[in-house]
Amino acid sequence: MNTSELTASQRAIAKEDKYGAHNYHPLPVVLKKGKGTRVWDVEGKEYFDFLSAYSSVNQGHCHPRLIDVMKGQIEELTLTSRAFYNSLLGExxxxxxxxxxxxxxxxxxxxVEAVETAVKLCRKWGYLKKGIEPNKAKVIFVQNNFHGRTIGIISASTESDSRNEFGPFLPGIEIIPYNNITALEKAxxxxxxxxxxxxxxxxxxGVIVPDKNYVYDCHSLCKSKNVLFIADEVQTGLARTGSILACHGYTAGIGHKAEGKPESFDEFKSKEIRPDIVILGKALSGGMxxxxxxxxDDDIMLCIKPGEHGSTYGGNPLACRVAMEALQIIKDESLTDNAELLGRYLRKKLFQIDSPWIEGVRGAGLLNAIVIRAKSKDTAWNICMRFAEKGLLAKPTRNTIIRLAPPLVITKQEIDDCLAIIEETFMEYTEE
Ligand SMILES: Cc1ncc(COP(=O)(O)O)c(C=O)c1O
Structure with missing residues (x-):
């Protein structure tokens, strides 16, 4: 086909396909503009964003306060490297x-750089403070984790797409089952x-919520064994799960709609813990x-000395300015409360949708998922395509799970509008 006959979306997709690496499989929607909970494609079609750039735009797309501080700082100073001090890093x-x-x-x-940083910090602490023999330090990970894509971090992955033909992998890693306290005790x-x-x-x-006391018990075990408890809050942190950190306790719900068995739905609040190391990213800049x-704390952080770790852009003044504003917005707009309240409401309503395609609903705060009773490997993908036609963007993860994670500035009215799209889609959906 002549390229002039293609739509603007088709042209953009064809260009990415021709000139870009094929390392993602996006939904065929080409976005051009965003504001709050909404995004628009190049043809001007409006959508609710129910992915939030994998929980990066918790504060909503193009938040005016972030745009203001960004514009101001860009005209002042953007990057110095850490060869010199800058006026905003300390602040x-x-x-x-x-x-x-x-x-x-x-x-x-x-x-992923922050996860790598945490692992390095942990190993250093292991040698300097715990007295582990040189090159013997181990870090425990759990199955089905996702912490990013570097060689170091995929060494701890159990996902074949992440690992296949990328070895050899890093030693010093042990992988145990998730949500299994006995396995941790043994490790x-x-x-x-x-x-x-x-x-x-x-x-x-796929938004796997562990048992109510699991994280708390893991933390207690680590404390008792002088092992650092490291929380990767890159996706769960910054209000997403209804508290500023998921480790501070989140309100979660798990609902099963198993065929032929009674339905069950359990809402609970997890207990609060204070991790030794916290890893943040994504919404720390609100998508900017x-x-x-x-x-x-000092006992851990000061194990790393000048020259032992860093990044040219890490701590740049633009990032510092934007991150402070992004964090302040979370407080000023009570995004933790909104995520908790509307998350509970969303789960309850999703669970009430009577569709043979829904096997379960689960999540914490506004990080939720519908587990699809899939007939084929395309079922969840096809359902997401129908959502998109009706103006809602979500994407399957691990084939059969549809994650629902809107910006945390979403209102109850908007949640209701989105629920109507979701319900209508499930009611209409058929598959040969
Ligand atoms: C829990 C978690 N950790 C780390 C990462 C990696 O973040 P990035 O893609 O910014 O490297 C992600 C990304 O989805 C994540 O969800």
Whole structure:
């Protein structure tokens, strides 16, 4: 077909296909504009965004306060590298450490870099403070985790797409089942274990909510064995699960609609813990630029000395300015309360949809998922395509799970509008 006969969307998709690496499989929607909970494609069609750039735009697309501080800072100073001090890094460090109650922060850019940073910090602490013999330190991960895509981090992955033909992998890693406290207890018998790294709710795995006391019990076990408890809150943090960190306790719901058996729905509040290391990213800039951070107390953070870790862009003044505003917006607009309240409402309403395609509903705050009773590997994808036709963007994860994670600025009226789209789609959906 002549390219002039293609729609603007088709042209954009064809260009990506021709010139870009094929490392993603996006829904065929080409976005051009965003505001709050909505995005528009190049043909001008409006959608509710129910992915939020994998929980990065918690504050909503193009938040006016973020645009203002960004514009102001761009005209002043954007990057100095850490060869020199800059006037905003200390201010940001003071702000974020007070916000979360830790002694120190280490600023990076992407989520995976922050996870790598946490692992390095943990190993260093293991040698310097726990007295582990050189090169023997181990970090425990759990099955079905997602912490990013570097060689180091995929070494801890159990996903074949992440790992296949990318080996050899990093040593010093042990992978245990998720939501299994006995497995952790056993793994912690090894005195070379320096840390345990976990997502309090697994996002990419399909919004897997563990048992109510699991994270709390893991934390207690780690404390008793002098092992660092490291929370990857890149996706669950910053109000997404209805508290500022999921580790501070989240309100979750798990509902099963198993065929031929009674339905069950359980809402609960998890207990609060204070991780030794917290990893943040994504919404730390509200979608403006990559900003990530690792928080820890002096005993851990000061194990890393000048020259031992860093990043050219990490802690740049633009990122610092934007991150402080992004965090302040979460407080000023009560996004934690909104996520908790509307998350509970959304789950309840989703669970009431009477469709043979729905096997379950689960989630915490506004990080939720519908588990699809799939007839084929395309069922969840096809349902997402129908959502898109009706003006709602969501994407399947792990084939049969549809994650629903709107910006946290969403209103109850908008949730109702989206529920109407979701229900209508399920009612109409058929598959040969
Ligand atoms: C829990 C978690 N950790 C780390 C990452 C990696 O973040 P990034 O893509 O910014 O490297 C992600 C990304 O989805 C994530 O969900």
């Amino acid at each position: 940001f460090e003071e702000y974020i450490t007070n916000y979360f109650g830790y002694d120190k922060v280490l600023a990076m850019n992407t989520g 912690l018998d090894d005195p070379n274990v320096a840390g345990f790294l976990i997502e309090p709710v697994q996002g990419e795995a 630029m990559p900003v990530s951070a690792v928080l820890a």
